[in-house]
Amino acid sequence: MSTVSTPLLERATVLRVGGLSIRLRHRVVAAVLGSLAALIALAMWSAATGSTSLGLERVWYALIGQGAKGDEFILWTLRLPRLATGLAVGACMGLAGALFQNLTRNPLGSPDLLGLTQGATTGALIAIIVTGSSLQVTTVLAAVGSLATGLLIWALTRGGDPSGYRLILVGIGVSAILAGVNGYLLTRTTIIDAFRAVYWLTGDLSGRDFGQAALVGLILAAGAAVIAALSRGLDSLRLGEATATGLGVRVDATRVAALVTASVLTAGAVAVAGPLAFVALAAPHIAARLTGSSRSFLCSALVGALIVTAADMIAVAGVGDRQLPTGVVTGVVGGAYLIWLLIAHRKKGVLS
Amino acid sequence: MTASPLAAHQATLGYGRNVISEDLTVDIPEGEFTVIMGPNACGKSTLLKALARMLKPSTGSVLLDGKDIHSQPTRAVARRLGLLPQSPIAPDGITVADLVARGRYPHQGILRQWSAEDERVVAEAMAATDIGDLANRGVDELSGGQRQRVWIAMVLAQQTPLLLLDEPTTYLDITHQIEVLDLCAKLHREGRTLVAVLHDLNQAARYATHLIAMRGGAVVAEGAPADIVTAETVQRVFDLPCRIIDDPESGTPLVIPSASARV
Numbered sequence: 194m195s196t197v198s199t200p201l202l203e204r205a206t207v208l209r210v211g212g213l214s215i216r217l218r219h220r221v222v223a224a225v226l227g228s229l230a231a232l233i234a235l236a237m238w239s240a241a242t243g244s245t246s247l248g249l250e251r252v253w254y255a256l257i258g259q260g261a262k263g264d265e266f267i268l269w270t271l272r273l274p275r276l277a278t279g280l281a282v283g284a285c286m287g288l289a290g291a292l293f294q295n296l297t298r299n300p301l302g303s304p305d306l307l308g309l310t311q312g313a314t315t316g317a318l319i320a321i322i323v324t325g326s327s328l329q330v331t332t333v334l335a336a337v338g339s340l341a342t343g344l345l346i347w348a349l350t351r352g353g354d355p356s357g358y359r360l361i362l363v364g365i366g367v368s369a370i371l372a373g374v375n376g377y378l379l380t381r382t383t384i385i386d387a388f389r390a391v392y393w394l395t396g397d398l399s400g401r402d403f404g405q406a407a408l409v410g411l412i413l414a415a416g417a418a419v420i421a422a423l424s425r426g427l428d429s430l431r432l433g434e435a436t437a438t439g440l441g442v443r444v445d446a447t448r449v450a451a452l453v454t455a456s457v458l459t460a461g462a463v464a465v466a467g468p469l470a471f472v473a474l475a476a477p478h479i480a481a482r483l484t485g486s487s488r489s490f491l492c493s494a495l496v497g498a499l500i501v502t503a504a505d506m507i508a509v510a511g512v513g514d515r516q517l518p519t520g521v522v523t524g525v526v527g528g529a530y531l532i533w534l535l536i537a538h539r540k541k542g543v544l545s
Numbered sequence: 546m547t548a549s550p551l552a553a554h555q556a557t558l559g560y561g562r563n564v565i566s567e568d569l570t571v572d573i574p575e576g577e578f579t580v581i582m583g584p585n586a587c588g589k590s591t592l593l594k595a596l597a598r599m600l601k602p603s604t605g606s607v608l609l610d611g612k613d614i615h616s617q618p619t620r621a622v623a624r625r626l627g628l629l630p631q632s633p634i635a636p637d638g639i640t641v642a643d644l645v646a647r648g649r650y651p652h653q654g655i656l657r658q659w660s661a662e663d664e665r666v667v668a669e670a671m672a673a674t675d676i677g678d679l680a681n682r683g684v685d686e687l688s689g690g691q692r693q694r695v696w697i698a699m700v701l702a703q704q705t706p707l708l709l710l711d712e713p714t715t716y717l718d719i720t721h722q723i724e725v726l727d728l729c730a731k732l733h734r735e736g737r738t739l740v741a742v743l744h745d746l747n748q749a750a751r752y753a754t755h756l757i758a759m760r761g762g763a764v765v766a767e768g769a770p771a772d773i774v775t776a777e778t779v780q781r782v783f784d785l786p787c788r789i790i791d792d793p794e795s796g797t798p799l800v801i802p803s804a805s806a807r808v
Contacts, residue, residue: 435597438598439630
């Protein structure tokens with residue numbers, strides 16, 4: 194194995210073994226390692242704090258099964274499932290957001306803008322209001338709603354002008370229709386079901402178990418594998434469809450695969466945690482700020498996990514002695530970030 | 546006639562129900578600098594898109610090395626045929642070397658991301674386009690002419706014997722137009738087959754070794770500029786009364802629009 198620092202491509206190192214070569218961009222590596230370290234630290238902090246502060250030492254003993262019964266219960270039943278679910282959900286949303294921004298070539302491209310979140314909401318509202326059913330059924334119908342919306346957008350955009358612009362306009366249209374449907378569903382129900390629905394709509398991680406964490410984890414793993422295969426083509430698509438075609442990217446196939454993957458990731462995350470606002474939008478932006486002109490899906494996933502974990506810690510700390518739904522925190526923090534982003538871009542004069 | 550490396554064969558080209566060209570047959574001659582010209586909406590960019598496999602003919606076919614271009618793996622095509630589209634997009638903050646390196650895509654893979662060969666070819670492409678000094682500059686800091694040379698370098702890094710250029714001089718001032726066309730002429734002299742869509746008739750006549758004049762989606766005239774740039778052809782293609790004189794610099798035909806035509 195040899196390590197080459199290329200004279201041509203500054204700030205990158207190439208690892209070569211036989212005919213294989215990997216290019217490591219220093220800034221991307223630093224961004225990934227940095228966000229990974231921050232994520233690990235935050236996850237440990239999150240496990241150690243809460244309504245009962247355990248401290249890292251008691252967390253460690255509880256983790257290896259030598260802690261007090263109470264500590265083990267708090268850690269294994271209350272905190273770790275919630276933490277694991279948050280990590281997986283955040284990573285899914287970070288990846289989905291990065292895919293949508295790549296596909297639409299627009300900084301506002303996200304499952305919220307394109308209507309996937311509204312689709313999931315429609316599914317959840319049907320479950321809660323029309324069938325009055327359990328959280329499990331709500332989860333399934335929310336996933337179905339999100340996926341169906343993704344497929345609908347794909348069906349409506351295919352064959353036409355392949356630019357991201359069309360995808361955004363179709364998404365906004367679909368989103369508006371679904372918002373109307375959701376409003377109608379909410380007006381046709383009792384105050385109790387409406388409250389349950391609104392609570393779901395806010396997005397929350399409380400009371401999540403390992404089963405749900407594993408489900409999202411599985412979707413995350415599958416999505417990550419597909420993205421790894423697509424990422425070079427997606428990166429070339431950033432030069433425009435025409436250039437990507439010239440370079441030998443299978444443009445249509447790549448875009449369809451990316452849209453389906455983004456829909457599945459969104460469906461999995463939203464089904465389990467509800468539509469945690471703005472995570473999918475903010476994560477790729479923050480990741481892009483860390484990695485510079487290169488894009489890294491891995492970094493976006495890590496930042497998504499970081500946002501959800503941090504937001505959930507704030508939510509658990511709550512206001513006064515009341516915990517908040519996680520979605521309230523991501524909404525407030527993400528919204529503030531979005532406004533800042535628009536102001537910063539207005540100064541720069543471009544939206545890219 | 547020698548076998549053409551790239552050809553459209555009885556192709557129907559268009560967008561949805563809007564048919565631009567019907568039964569269009571065009572052979573791109575090997576080793577020539579072919580320029581496709583014609584008035585706005587004559588179908589020249591559509592033809593280039595079809596030759597670049599961005600547009601699939603609804604009937605007929607586009608043949609690369611005698612085989613249907615759409616039946617060949619797109620990465621294999623990308624090692625034969627390079628394309629500089631009309632408005633490529635440079636990602637924010639990308640450096641010149643990084644952008645040129647993108648041209649290596651069809652030669653790379655997930656586990657073959659940057660070989661010594663990639664490094665050498667990219668350096669050569671940058672030297673050929675005279676942008677070696679700009680390697681670590683941001684593409685968004687460059688002038689329009691420099692930027693166009695960067696994009697041409699990216700296509701050169703693809704190492705294809707065939708190059709398609711869609712209006713490579715649009716949006717450039719006259720100095721940079723000539724700079725880009727001189728570069729194209731050099732690439733042609735080095736043995737590549739070039740196909741470009743150009744707007745300026747006189748530039749087309751000066752730089753092309755083979756001209757294809759189109760109107761209404763059909764080829765009206767085809768051949769060496771000295772043979773086909775005549776007052777009669779220009780009238781037929783552009784509806785423009787004109788005189789043709791010899792370009793005092795290059796000796797190629799120079800189109801002078803008639804003074805009375807615009808009164």
